[in-house]
Structures are given as structure tokens and as C-alpha cells.
């Protein structure tokens with residue numbers, strides 16, 4: 001008997017008690033083993049009331065990461081329909097790549113409560129303490145090579161929209177896909193290709209969100225902030241995951257329907273620094289100019305004294 005079966009029974013009639021006898025009969029197990037599973041569910045954070053004559057009643061599901069809870073909240077067709085949560089992984093992107101090579105399906109999600117060697121853009125380290133949302137999604141999009149590279153832009157729009165919907169948080173995107181609140185980075189996105197593009201088009205989208213921990217836990221001096229600090233309370237990571245996956249699925253479908261112009265407009269509307277003087281760092285080189293937006297290819301357009309320069313990689317420094 002899976003604990004999921006008990007949860008399923010307890011949620012058929014929300015707020016009502018289900019007797020231990022009924023559960024044991026329906027699942028064909030002893031009442032003692034029902035009680036044992038209930039205790040484990042309580043330890044996982046499910047608030048289940050137990051009353052001698054009435055039975056069990058599910059009062060509240062946990063806010064901490066739980067695959068079953070996320071599944072109940074999902075409004076997607078394929079994203080997150082297969083979902084794994086691990087206590088600790090070196091990196092969810094690395095795990096997702098491994099799974100993708102073994103045939104992992106489109107939309108499969110891998111989450112870790114903490115990562116011991118999380119990676120960011122440009123080979124940087126990504127601190128991933130407990131309380132954050134560290135997840136990767138296997139994407140096998142129906143897109144041309146050129147359009148597939150725009151998936152990370154789509155992902156940044158999706159995360160901004162989820163944060164706005166859930167917490168009314170006005171988050172901006174710093175090119176290409178850093179999420180910024182009040183000048184501080186709260187989330188980042190790392191897109192990685194699996195294998196050769198022209199053979200199997202598989203992309204791993206890694207999303208990292210500084211959620212339920214104080215910024216000191218990041219242990220470095222980077223200008224970061226966390227949702228807990230900004231909002232003054234912890235957030236429900238299951239709800240956040242489900243909301244991001246729904247927005248992401250919508251954005252990816254729109255790209256598949258060739259709606260890049262719309263994505264470009266949406267990305268630009270959420271971007272920070274457009275029309276302003278910025279620095280773009282590419283390797284050892286530093287360019288100064290006015291940030292004019294992004295091209296149809298997703299490149300950053302910088303108006304410099306020597307004309308327009310386009311960047312497909314690099315780091316933007318705002319004033």
C-alpha cells in the first residue's frame with residue numbers, strides 16, 4: 001500500500017473523517033499498517049487528525065516540498081507529470097541530463113532540497129542551501145535549432161509571471177535571465193543542451209530560486225535576496241513549483257507555435273535597464289552603451305559610440 005493511496009482516500013471527501021476500518025478494507029491492509037502510514041505522513045508534514053471513533057481527517061498538506069502535493073496542484077499537460085524530489089543532489093541539471101540520456105520524457109522534473117555542487121551560468125558555482133527551490137526540467141521541444149535557444153528567455157518570463165501571480169512581486173529580468181528584485185538577484189536560470197542539437201533536441205532548463213532561507217545562508221557577498229526576506233514569510237514551495245511549471249508550459253507551447261514576437265514583447269516588458277546606459281562584460285572585454293533591447297534571436301542590442309553591438313553571451317552591469 002502506498003501512502004498516496006491513503007492520501008487519495010482522505011481527499012475524496014475534503015474535511016470529512018474516513019474510518020481506519022474503511023481505509024484498511026479498501027486498501028486490503030491491516031488497521032495497524034494504516035496507522036503506521038498515517039504516522040509517517042504526519043512526520044512528512046501532513047496535518048492529519050485522528051479521532052478514536054471517527055477515523056482520520058486531512059486538515060492541511062505540507063508547505064515543504066512534496067511530490068504528491070505538487071501533483072494535486074498541477075494544471076499542466078506534461079510538465080511535472082513525472083516528478084522526482086531528492087533530499088540532496090550534486091546538481092539537478094546534472095541529474096536531469098543523466099535521466100535525459102536514459103530516455104527521460106519531455107516535461108520530467110527533478111527537484112533537490114539542497115545541491116552540493118549547484119551550477120550557474122558561465123561555470124559559476126550556485127549556492128543551493130535548504131529552503132530554496134532547485135529544479136530542472138527535461139524539455140524535448142518541437143522547435144527549430146534557432147528557436148530552441150530562446151527557451152531560457154521564455155523560462156525567465158514564466159518565473160516572473162509565477163512570482164507576480166502568487167506574491168504580487170514585481171520582479172525584473174536582467175539579460176539574459178537573471179531575476180532581480182530591487183537590484184538583488186533572487187533567481188537564476190541555466191539552460192543546457194543534451195547531446196547534439198541536430199540529433200535529439202533536448203534541453204535541460206535549470207531554475208534556482210532563493211526562497212525560504214536568509215541570504216546569509218548563501219555564504220557569499222553576491223547581491224542576492226531571498227523571497228522569505230522580501231515577503232517577510234516563508235512561501236509554499238509546492239504551490240510555487242506548480243505555478244512555475246504551468247507558466248513554463250504555456251511559454252514553451254507559445255514558442256512551439258512560433259510566437260517569438262510575443263515572447264520578445266513579454267520579455268522586454270519585464271526587462272530591467274532598457275534605454276539605460278549599461279556595461280556588458282564579455283570575457284575580458286567591457287563594452288559601454290545604451291541597452292536597446294533584444295533581437296529576434298534573443299541577442300542583447302547595445303548602442304555604443306561605434307554603432308550597434310550584439311551579444312549572445314555575457315554579463316550585464318546596470319548602473
Ligand code: BTN
Nearest residue numbers: 091118119120121188189206208
Ligand atoms: C545563474 O543565474 O547563473 C543560473 C543559476 C541556475 C541554478 C539552477 S538551481 C537548479 C539547477 N541545477 C543547477 O546546478 N543549476 C540550476
